[in-house]
Amino acid sequence: MxxxxxxxxxxxxxxxxxxxxxxxxxRRDPFTFQDDEALPPGDCDLKSLRSEIVGALPVALKKSKSTFGYKCRELNEEFYGRPRLCYLNGLLIANLRRRDQPPQCAPLFRRIWAEEHAFMLSQLDARWLVSSVTTFADHGATEAQRRVGHALTVLFSTMKLYETERLFSGHAPDEPFPWRRKTSNALPLQMDPYAVTGGGLDVNMLGRLWDDAAGDEVIAPLAHHLLRALNADGRNVFRRLRLMREARQEGRAAPAPGVDFERDPQFDRHAVPVPGALAKAPPSWGVVATVKAPLDQIARFAAWHRELGAERVTLYLDAPETAQTGWLAGRDWLQVIPCDEAHWTRLGRRPKMHQLRQAANVQDAYDHAGTAWLAHVDVDEFLLPAGPLSDVLAAAPGEAALVHLHPVEMLAEPAPSDTRRFKTTARMAGQHKRVLQRLYPTFGEHLRGGYVSHLEGKVIARTGLAGVSPGIHFLNWKGKPATNRVIPQGSYVGHAHAPDFDSFMAHLPYRMHHGSYRKRENTDFRLADVIDFLQQQEGPGALAGFFEEVCTATPRLVADLDKSGMLVTREMPFDALVAKHFGGPPPEGA
Known part of the structure; x- marks a missing residue:
């Protein structure tokens, strides 16, 4: 600040x-009363007030100089000819909005909604129902009544503010906005925009309200009635967002204008200059990776990205084998570069660290790229665009140097399947981080974002920019990450970090000492500490339990992720794609 x-x-x-x-x-000064003015007693007969009709005011109230008398005249006019119980409810609400009120006021209000809620729901319009439920915020008898009352006060008050502002926009209340954003300005207070196509903020907010209200029998009928009414009313932001989402999913919006970008709040702070010619170039794209993996995994990686539309897939074989090089060679869309002595002589020297070799290779690929954009990912990562990636890139602002993709972490499937499921972080779904403790009850509080892999995401860089050096997670310019980036909503990089337990265990020693699990600083009890503890104190079976809770697509976890808006699903028929683009599977053992 x-x-x-x-x-x-x-x-x-x-x-x-x-x-x-x-x-x-x-605005909360207590009502003044004349000597002969008072509210009904707390034990008054509510049933008789159901049948009694509001008529002319007594002469004394007509002439009263008190603020209570003024409010009685105002409400008498509004409820004339209607049940007196509705009038009394309004009068109690008016008193309860003041700093002080007669002692029977709050108990009598609660009695009405405990004993006569069905009658009141049938008689009052939505405006008075909202006034009633929000009165529970300060005068509920239970914590649940007060909590739900406060939450619905914020919800309905916020709706009133933004729907009033909408009146000046020219848009009808039931008219969904067009997909193309008219501004990329950041949200206030560094908030991330709501992900229209995959976000769960709306359902999580409304679902939480429903569940909280269900825990109290007095406020539940009123709160649930209003939430049902909100669901049925097509003239609010929730319905407009649903219509936008459906149009997007059904392809009724043009792909390029429909791309929803989140603009980095620091966009202009350290921006790489983008020449106009590059900004207007056709959106061809390629992908590059430094790989050290079995040939079948390499083939899946290459076939997936070729199927997405990559004009070139460039593979730097970190530990080149003749069998791999020979099987992959001979395809014009696939560039295979063995990282042998000649390769490193050309680039200068062979770095000892794997990450530095990756950086050297991607710089080489960037300098010789034949496409307008270049994605740098690992062999266990897969681009997951919301639509054709060329459309996403074409819609990127001309001044953007890079498109940044948030990572989603692949879950291990209990049985072989072409349907692959990924989890998002809590933040990506607009959730508070405390949701992680519900999703992963034993280990959630020790995991960054609920992941065992990186949270930084990956970059698709615009090529041809002067003086840049693409890294593993960033595009660097003048020694700092470039800030003129945009993030397309609904597009991700899917990380198959631990696709099964055997793979998780096979990579564990390296990741603990040299890779992503190693503890880089003296912080709180984190992933490395969890794994150390499980290995040393709990025995071999403990890691299997960790993997099942955190990394496996169990029915419970999948359902909870889906409910929280944190599940991404893609069809990924790897065997069919390898057959299509390579003519058949690679030889076993290569």
Missing amino acids: SGSENDPGRLTYAGGYDAVLRQMEG
Whole structure:
């Protein structure tokens, strides 16, 4: 935060929250009563008030100079000819919005909704139902009543603010917005935009409200009635977002204009200059990887990206084998570069660290790229665009130097399947990090984002930019990561980091000492500490339990991820794609 929060000239509410509170409190002065004025007693007969109809006011109330008398006249006019119980409910709400009120006021209000909720729901319009449920925020008898009342107060008050602003936009309340954003400005307070196609913020918010209300028999009928009404009303942001999402999924929106980008809030801070000619280039793209893996895994990687539309797949074989090189060779779309002595002589020297060899190879690929864009990923990573990747890249702003993809982590499937499921982080779904403790009850609080692999994502860089050096997770310029990046919503890089338990265990020693699991600093109890503890204290079976809870597509985890908006599913028929692009599977053991 900057010093602007203390600069009166830059505040929305001059005087800060002291002034806000003074204004709020000024509206809450208690009602004044004349000697003969009072609310009904707390034990009054509610059933008789159902049949009693509001008629003319008594003469005394018509002439009353009290603020209570004024409110009675106002409500009498509104409820004239309707049941007196509705009038009484309104009068109680008006009193309860003040700082002080007669002692029977709150208990009588709660009695109405405990004993006569069915009648009230049949008689009151939505405006008075909202007023009633929000009154529970300050005057509920239980913690659940107060919590639900506060939550619905925020929901309905926020809806009233933004729907009022919408009146000035020219859009009808039931009209979904077009897919193309008219601005890429960042959201306030560094918030991430809601992911329209895959986000779970809306259902998680409304579902939580429904569940909380269900725990209290007094507020549940009223709260559930209003949430059902909201679901049935087509004139709100939830319905508009649903229509946008459906149009996108059904292909009714043009692919390129429909790309929904999140713009880096630091976009202009360290931006690589993008020449106009590069910004207008056709969106051809390629992918590069430094690989050291069995040939069948390499073939799946190459075939997947060729099927997506890659014009070139470049593979740097970190430990070249004649059998692999020979089987892969001979395809114009596939460039195979053995990282042998001649290769490293050409580039200068062979770095000892694998990460530095990756960096040297991707720089070489970038310098000789024959496509407008170049994606740098690992052999266990797969681009997962929401639509044709060329359309996504074509829609990127001309001043963007790179498209950044958030990572999703592949779950191990209990049985062989072409359907692959990935999990997102809590943040990507608009969830609070405490959801991780529900998803992964034993280990969630020790995992960054709920992952065992990286959270940084991968880059598709615009090629031809002067002075840049593509890295593993970033595009560097003048010694710092370039900030003129955009993130397409609904597109990811899928990381098959631990596709099965045997693979997880085979890579564990390297990852603990040299790779992504190693602990780089003295931080809290994290993944490396969890694995150390399980290995040393719990025995061999403990790691299998860890893998099942965190990394396996169990029915419970899949259902919970889906409910939380944190599940991504893709059809990935690897065997069929390898057969299509290579003519058949590679020889076993290569």
